[in-house]
Amino acid sequence: MKNFFKKIGLWFKNHxxxxxxxxxxxxxxxxxxxxxxxxxxxxxxxxxxxxxVPGLNCYSCPGxxxxxxxGSLQNALIESKTRTPSYIFGIIILFGLLLGRTICGFLCxxxxxxxxxxxxxxxxxxxxxxxxxxxYFKYVLLIALVVILPLSFAIPGFCEYICPAGTFxxxxxxxxxxxxxxxxxxxxxxxxWKFAVLVAVIVGSxxxxxxxxxxxxxxxxxxxxxxxxxxxxxxxxxNKCTDCGLCIGVCKMxxxxxxxxxxxxxxxxxxxxxxxxxxxxxxxLFVRKNDADMPANTEIKPLNGMLKRKExxxxxVAQTLNxxxxxxx
Amino acid sequence: MTESRKNTVRRIYSVCLxxxxxxxxxxxxxxxxxxxxxxxKYTVQNIxxxxxEIAVLFWLWIAGGIGGGILGWTFPxxxxxxxxxxxxxAVLEKLKRRLPANGDDLSFVKKEKNIRLTLRIASAAACLIALVVSLTILLxxxYAPRFGSAFFxxxxxxxxxxxxxxxxxxxxxxxxxxxxxxxKYSYIRETDGVKKAIAENAKAGIKTESGEKRLTLxxxxxxxxxxxxTKGWKIGVRAALGVxxxxxxxxxxxxxxxxxxxxxxxxxCTQCIGLG
Numbered sequence: 001m002k003n004f005f006k007k008i009g010l011w012f013k014n015h016x017x018x019x020x021x022x023x024x025x026x027x028x029x030x031x032x033x034x035x036x037x038x039x040x041x042x043x044x045x046x047x048x049x050x051x052x053v054p055g056l057n058c059y060s061c062p063g064x065x066x067x068x069x070x071g072s073l074q075n076a077l078i079e080s081k082t083r084t085p086s087y088i089f090g091i092i093i094l095f096g097l098l099l100g101r102t103i104c105g106f107l108c109x110x111x112x113x114x115x116x117x118x119x120x121x122x123x124x125x126x127x128x129x130x131x132x133x134x135x136y137f138k139y140v141l142l143i144a145l146v147v148i149l150p151l152s153f154a155i156p157g158f159c160e161y162i163c164p165a166g167t168f169x170x171x172x173x174x175x176x177x178x179x180x181x182x183x184x185x186x187x188x189x190x191x192x193w194k195f196a197v198l199v200a201v202i203v204g205s206x207x208x209x210x211x212x213x214x215x216x217x218x219x220x221x222x223x224x225x226x227x228x229x230x231x232x233x234x235x236x237x238x239n240k241c242t243d244c245g246l247c248i249g250v251c252k253m254x255x256x257x258x259x260x261x262x263x264x265x266x267x268x269x270x271x272x273x274x275x276x277x278x279x280x281x282x283x284x285l286f287v288r289k290n291d292a293d294m295p296a297n298t299e300i301k302p303l304n305g306m307l308k309r310k311e312x313x314x315x316x317v318a319q320t321l322n323x324x325x326x327x328x329x
Numbered sequence: 330m331t332e333s334r335k336n337t338v339r340r341i342y343s344v345c346l347x348x349x350x351x352x353x354x355x356x357x358x359x360x361x362x363x364x365x366x367x368x369x370k371y372t373v374q375n376i377x378x379x380x381x382e383i384a385v386l387f388w389l390w391i392a393g394g395i396g397g398g399i400l401g402w403t404f405p406x407x408x409x410x411x412x413x414x415x416x417x418x419a420v421l422e423k424l425k426r427r428l429p430a431n432g433d434d435l436s437f438v439k440k441e442k443n444i445r446l447t448l449r450i451a452s453a454a455a456c457l458i459a460l461v462v463s464l465t466i467l468l469x470x471x472y473a474p475r476f477g478s479a480f481f482x483x484x485x486x487x488x489x490x491x492x493x494x495x496x497x498x499x500x501x502x503x504x505x506x507x508x509x510x511x512x513k514y515s516y517i518r519e520t521d522g523v524k525k526a527i528a529e530n531a532k533a534g535i536k537t538e539s540g541e542k543r544l545t546l547x548x549x550x551x552x553x554x555x556x557x558x559t560k561g562w563k564i565g566v567r568a569a570l571g572v573x574x575x576x577x578x579x580x581x582x583x584x585x586x587x588x589x590x591x592x593x594x595x596x597x598c599t600q601c602i603g604l605g
Binding site: 007011014043044045047049050051052058059060064066067068071072075076079083084085086087088089090091093094097120121122123129130132133134136137140144145148149152153155156157159160161163166167170171174175181183184185187188189190191192193194195196199200202203206207228229231243244245246248249250251272 | 339342343344346347350351353354357358361362364365370371372373376394397400401402405411412413414415419463464467468487488491494498502505506509510512513563566567570571573574575576577578579580581582584585586587588589590591593594595596597598600601602603
């Protein structure tokens with residue numbers, strides 16, 4: 001019996017959420033903090049909806065306390081004949097400049113949902129040339145559905161035909177409440193199509209890591225333009241980099257190099273880099289004495305859930321690197 | 330239980346769960362379409378009746394997921410050691426530096442290069458054609474939808490247009506994916522050839538020391554734009570963008586853009602729900 005509880009304790013210890021997961025959970029809860037809305041079936045109508053949340057979060061979700069940047073952008077483009085869409089452009093520039101795609105990795109509720117679904121133990125489709133080409137499909141969607149359709153036909157194309165966050169949070173969130181049964185009468189082919197898209201995205205997320213973020217999300221595509229300029233994210237020290245390829249190997253996104261437009265700055269590559277060439281941008285400002293400042297021959301080993309530093313000799317590091325290179329060859 | 334047996338159990342379980350997941354997903358899509366095509370459409374009774382048909386499938390899937398958790402707890406899996414991901418292209422470039430003139434005068438190198446170039450030109454042409462056709466369909470004001478239903482004819486036949494654009498985009502994507510896959514094998518063939526050439530050179534006593542790295546086009550461009558990587562330049566661009574962002578937000582607040590966002594956000598967005 002004692003062993004059983006010990007085993008349970010060990011399991012919880014090994015599966016303790018990471019700091020990133022905790023931030024993701026807090027961000028998802030903060031974006032949907034209007035818990036009352038889920039019970040009364042009404043959406044929040046307070047002043048905070050003047051502002052956009054950084055991640056993809058439908059403003060028709062009963063819990064949403066902010067506006068969706070992508071939905072707002074499409075609507076601003078629809079209204080652009082009467083009013084310059086400067087407000088939402090400004091918001092997106094500021095979000096992109098400050099966080100870039102770190103938003104995808106840390107703050108987006110849709111990303112969190114997909115990561116949790118990916119934990120279901122099924123065979124996974126790993127990244128390849130094909131997925132890398134497919135990752136450019138989100139730019140096609142950005143141009144066609146987020147720019148051309150709103151500007152030419154006054155239709156928020158992405159919200160209307162694709163957005164699974166809208167169907168799940170807005171659609172199912174409202175329809176699941178008995179007080180909104182009248183809405184059922186007006187559901188038609190569009191809802192049927194969007195529900196099918198939602199199911200496809202959910203099933204896809206179980207087999208493919210962040211299937212929506214990688215192939216379909218125009219907001220991620222937009223934030224990707226700020227990859228070189230964002231103030232927060234991971235950075236690569238080219239002088240320390242040995243081109244061993246471990247960082248790209250451990251990354252599940254379609255990145256070509258650390259910090260490019262596909263990188264969601266989750267920071268998983270930091271711990272695997274044997275040369276300690278990857279670190280957080282501005283880490284000297286907001287993180288205590290960062291690993292980036294440690295000498296290359298310092299190894300970090302997880303012990304009892306805590307990170308403890310162990311000094312290793314340069315020869316040991318060189319030996320490990322040589323073995324890895326040989327294994328790869 | 331031995332590790333290999335544990336692995337077999339894990340593998341069988343994960344494949345079964347994968348098949349079951351796909352079945353449940355298809356069942357949900359079939360049910361939603363059967364609700365839509367039924368006479369009652371979306372009524373509480375109709376929805377309940379349809380989803381009750383797949384309730385057993387769904388709950389079994391949930392049980393399977395929980396079972397997986399228990400399985401993972403009973404037979405904990407060792408964490409995989411991260412493997413390096415090095416592009417075949419990068420390996421090839423490194424190897425070619427050990428050949429005279431970077432192996433450019435070898436016939437098989439020329440052949441593989443030509444194959445890749447032809448494929449790239451073909452896929453670029455496919456993308457261009459898809460782009461032109463798609464834009465023509467999307468921007469054509471006199472467009473008449475082919476399908477008669479409300480879904481296809483509403484909003485200037487936008488759904489109908491997208492449906493017509495989709496095969497072109499899909500075709501272009503498939504052309505690019507095909508090019509990527511064929512190129513990968515072309516690189517592998519070339520790498521094998523280069524390895525043989527290096528071995529032959531070594532036998533013949535020709536020096537095979539790694540030469541200077543030859544810059545690719547993108548690396549040459551990056552070298553020319555090296556000033557953009559400097560700290561000063563980055564700070565300047567960031568400051569300019571930051572100021573632009575703040576100015577745009579202030580202009581947006583004053584011209585009513587912020588109010589538009591609020592008005593859209595405090596009313597139920599029918600498009601997001603799927604009402605159109």
